[in-house]
Amino acid sequence: xxxxxxxxxxxxxxxxxxxxxxxxxxxxxxxxxxxxxxxxxxxxxxxxxxxxxxxxxxxxxxxxxxxxxxxxxxxxxxxxxxxxxxxxxxxxxxxxxxxxxxxxxxxxxxxxxxxxxxxxxxxxxxxxxxxxxxxxxxxxxxxxxxxxxxxxxxxxxxxxxxxxxxxxxx
Numbered sequence: 001x002x003x004x005x006x007x008x009x010x011x012x013x014x015x016x017x018x019x020x021x022x023x024x025x026x027x028x029x030x031x032x033x034x035x036x037x038x039x040x041x042x043x044x045x046x047x048x049x050x051x052x053x054x055x056x057x058x059x060x061x062x063x064x065x066x067x068x069x070x071x072x073x074x075x076x077x078x079x080x081x082x083x084x085x086x087x088x089x090x091x092x093x094x095x096x097x098x099x100x101x102x103x104x105x106x107x108x109x110x111x112x113x114x115x116x117x118x119x120x121x122x123x124x125x126x127x128x129x130x131x132x133x134x135x136x137x138x139x140x141x142x143x144x145x146x147x148x149x150x151x152x153x154x155x156x157x158x159x160x161x162x163x164x165x166x167x168x169x170x
Contacts, residue, residue: 005070007035007058007162012067014053027053030067035162052088055164059085071161081109084155088167090147092139098126099135102154109158125153 011030018025027050035041043051056062058069060079069076071083084105085091092101102122110118126135129149139147148168155163 004036005034006037006039006072007033008068008070009033009054009058010068010070012054012057012064012069014050014057014062015065032067052166055085055166058162059083059164061085081105081158082161083164084158084160084162085164085166086148086151086155086168090139090144090151092147092150094139097136097138098131098142098150099123101139101150102126102157105154106157121157122153125157128156129153 010032013029013031014027015024016027017023031054033041043054045051053062057064058076060069060076060083071080076083093104096104099122102125103118106113106118106121110121113121123135126132129152131146131149131153134142134146139150142150152168
Protein backbone atom coordinates (compact mmCIF):
# COMPACT_ATOMS: atom_id res chain seq x y z
CA UNK A 1 0.00 0.00 0.00
CA UNK A 2 1.59 3.25 -1.13
CA UNK A 3 1.00 6.58 0.55
CA UNK A 4 -0.94 9.26 -1.34
CA UNK A 5 -3.16 6.85 -3.25
CA UNK A 6 -6.90 7.19 -2.74
CA UNK A 7 -7.85 3.92 -4.41
CA UNK A 8 -5.77 0.83 -5.08
CA UNK A 9 -7.07 -2.16 -6.97
CA UNK A 10 -4.52 -4.96 -6.68
CA UNK A 11 -4.55 -7.99 -9.00
CA UNK A 12 -8.31 -8.56 -8.84
CA UNK A 13 -9.92 -11.28 -10.92
CA UNK A 14 -13.53 -12.09 -11.67
CA UNK A 15 -15.02 -15.20 -13.27
CA UNK A 16 -18.63 -16.05 -14.09
CA UNK A 17 -20.11 -19.50 -14.74
CA UNK A 18 -20.22 -20.18 -18.48
CA UNK A 19 -23.11 -22.05 -20.12
CA UNK A 20 -24.01 -24.05 -17.01
CA UNK A 21 -21.44 -26.76 -17.84
CA UNK A 22 -19.11 -26.12 -14.92
CA UNK A 23 -16.69 -23.96 -16.88
CA UNK A 24 -15.92 -20.38 -15.94
CA UNK A 25 -15.75 -17.29 -18.12
CA UNK A 26 -12.92 -14.87 -17.24
CA UNK A 27 -14.22 -11.30 -17.05
CA UNK A 28 -10.78 -9.96 -16.06
CA UNK A 29 -7.73 -11.39 -14.36
CA UNK A 30 -4.92 -9.78 -12.34
CA UNK A 31 -6.31 -6.28 -12.97
CA UNK A 32 -4.57 -3.52 -11.05
CA UNK A 33 -5.06 0.23 -11.01
CA UNK A 34 -4.29 3.14 -8.72
CA UNK A 35 -6.14 6.42 -8.38
CA UNK A 36 -4.62 9.46 -6.70
CA UNK A 37 -6.56 12.06 -4.73
CA UNK A 38 -8.54 14.38 -7.09
CA UNK A 39 -7.75 12.20 -10.09
CA UNK A 40 -10.36 11.17 -12.67
CA UNK A 41 -10.20 7.74 -14.26
CA UNK A 42 -12.33 6.45 -17.12
CA UNK A 43 -12.67 2.78 -17.94
CA UNK A 44 -13.59 2.21 -21.57
CA UNK A 45 -14.57 -0.99 -23.30
CA UNK A 46 -17.23 -2.76 -25.30
CA UNK A 47 -20.55 -3.84 -23.83
CA UNK A 48 -20.13 -6.81 -21.53
CA UNK A 49 -16.37 -6.49 -20.99
CA UNK A 50 -16.64 -6.05 -17.19
CA UNK A 51 -16.73 -2.27 -16.61
CA UNK A 52 -19.80 -2.42 -14.35
CA UNK A 53 -18.45 -5.52 -12.61
CA UNK A 54 -15.23 -3.64 -11.82
CA UNK A 55 -17.20 -0.69 -10.40
CA UNK A 56 -19.37 -3.04 -8.33
CA UNK A 57 -16.27 -4.69 -6.86
CA UNK A 58 -14.76 -1.30 -5.98
CA UNK A 59 -18.11 -0.29 -4.45
CA UNK A 60 -18.14 -3.48 -2.35
CA UNK A 61 -21.41 -4.66 -3.91
CA UNK A 62 -19.79 -7.64 -5.58
CA UNK A 63 -16.80 -9.75 -4.51
CA UNK A 64 -13.73 -10.37 -6.62
CA UNK A 65 -12.57 -13.96 -7.04
CA UNK A 66 -9.04 -12.85 -6.19
CA UNK A 67 -7.08 -9.74 -5.30
CA UNK A 68 -7.82 -6.75 -3.11
CA UNK A 69 -9.34 -3.26 -3.19
CA UNK A 70 -8.14 -0.55 -0.81
CA UNK A 71 -9.67 2.87 -0.23
CA UNK A 72 -7.60 5.25 1.90
CA UNK A 73 -5.42 2.29 2.85
CA UNK A 74 -8.31 0.21 4.22
CA UNK A 75 -9.46 -2.94 2.50
CA UNK A 76 -12.93 -2.73 0.96
CA UNK A 77 -14.97 -5.59 2.41
CA UNK A 78 -18.50 -4.45 1.58
CA UNK A 79 -20.59 -1.45 0.56
CA UNK A 80 -19.92 1.87 2.26
CA UNK A 81 -21.12 5.46 2.15
CA UNK A 82 -17.55 6.50 1.27
CA UNK A 83 -18.06 4.97 -2.21
CA UNK A 84 -21.20 6.17 -3.97
CA UNK A 85 -22.33 4.62 -7.24
CA UNK A 86 -24.47 6.26 -9.89
CA UNK A 87 -25.89 3.21 -11.64
CA UNK A 88 -26.80 3.08 -15.32
CA UNK A 89 -30.30 1.83 -14.40
CA UNK A 90 -31.06 4.78 -12.02
CA UNK A 91 -31.67 2.62 -8.87
CA UNK A 92 -34.34 4.95 -7.45
CA UNK A 93 -37.04 3.92 -4.98
CA UNK A 94 -40.18 4.16 -7.18
CA UNK A 95 -42.52 5.00 -4.29
CA UNK A 96 -40.35 7.89 -3.07
CA UNK A 97 -40.20 11.44 -4.35
CA UNK A 98 -37.08 13.05 -5.77
CA UNK A 99 -36.42 14.67 -2.38
CA UNK A 100 -36.96 11.48 -0.43
CA UNK A 101 -34.70 9.42 -2.74
CA UNK A 102 -31.89 11.86 -2.00
CA UNK A 103 -32.80 12.26 1.67
CA UNK A 104 -32.51 8.50 2.20
CA UNK A 105 -28.79 8.63 1.38
CA UNK A 106 -28.14 11.86 3.30
CA UNK A 107 -29.78 10.46 6.45
CA UNK A 108 -27.68 7.29 6.15
CA UNK A 109 -24.47 9.31 5.76
CA UNK A 110 -25.27 11.89 8.45
CA UNK A 111 -27.63 10.32 11.01
CA UNK A 112 -26.78 12.99 13.60
CA UNK A 113 -27.86 15.92 11.39
CA UNK A 114 -31.03 17.86 12.17
CA UNK A 115 -34.06 17.64 9.86
CA UNK A 116 -33.40 21.18 8.68
CA UNK A 117 -29.77 20.50 7.84
CA UNK A 118 -30.75 17.34 5.93
CA UNK A 119 -33.47 19.26 4.06
CA UNK A 120 -30.99 22.01 3.14
CA UNK A 121 -28.42 19.47 1.91
CA UNK A 122 -31.03 17.71 -0.21
CA UNK A 123 -32.26 20.99 -1.71
CA UNK A 124 -28.72 22.17 -2.43
CA UNK A 125 -28.08 19.17 -4.66
CA UNK A 126 -31.54 19.19 -6.23
CA UNK A 127 -30.81 22.76 -7.28
CA UNK A 128 -27.29 21.86 -8.42
CA UNK A 129 -28.55 19.23 -10.89
CA UNK A 130 -31.38 21.42 -12.19
CA UNK A 131 -34.35 19.62 -10.62
CA UNK A 132 -35.84 22.56 -8.70
CA UNK A 133 -39.61 22.23 -8.97
CA UNK A 134 -39.49 18.44 -9.33
CA UNK A 135 -38.87 17.70 -5.64
CA UNK A 136 -42.26 16.02 -5.06
CA UNK A 137 -42.29 13.99 -8.28
CA UNK A 138 -41.87 10.24 -8.17
CA UNK A 139 -39.55 8.45 -10.61
CA UNK A 140 -42.43 7.35 -12.87
CA UNK A 141 -43.11 11.04 -13.61
CA UNK A 142 -39.48 11.78 -14.56
CA UNK A 143 -37.64 11.48 -17.85
CA UNK A 144 -34.60 9.22 -18.02
CA UNK A 145 -32.29 12.22 -17.83
CA UNK A 146 -34.10 13.55 -14.76
CA UNK A 147 -33.84 10.13 -13.06
CA UNK A 148 -30.12 10.09 -13.77
CA UNK A 149 -29.78 13.57 -12.23
CA UNK A 150 -31.55 12.34 -9.08
CA UNK A 151 -28.92 9.59 -8.86
CA UNK A 152 -26.15 12.15 -9.31
CA UNK A 153 -27.64 14.46 -6.68
CA UNK A 154 -28.00 11.53 -4.24
CA UNK A 155 -24.35 10.57 -4.75
CA UNK A 156 -22.96 14.10 -4.49
CA UNK A 157 -25.10 14.92 -1.43
CA UNK A 158 -23.22 12.49 0.83
CA UNK A 159 -19.73 13.79 -0.10
CA UNK A 160 -18.22 10.37 -0.75
CA UNK A 161 -14.46 9.81 -0.91
CA UNK A 162 -14.91 8.31 -4.35
CA UNK A 163 -17.71 8.59 -6.90
CA UNK A 164 -18.24 5.61 -9.20
CA UNK A 165 -20.20 6.54 -12.31
CA UNK A 166 -21.57 3.69 -14.41
CA UNK A 167 -22.57 5.38 -17.68
CA UNK A 168 -24.13 8.33 -15.81
CA UNK A 169 -24.70 10.43 -18.91
CA UNK A 170 -26.11 7.71 -21.19
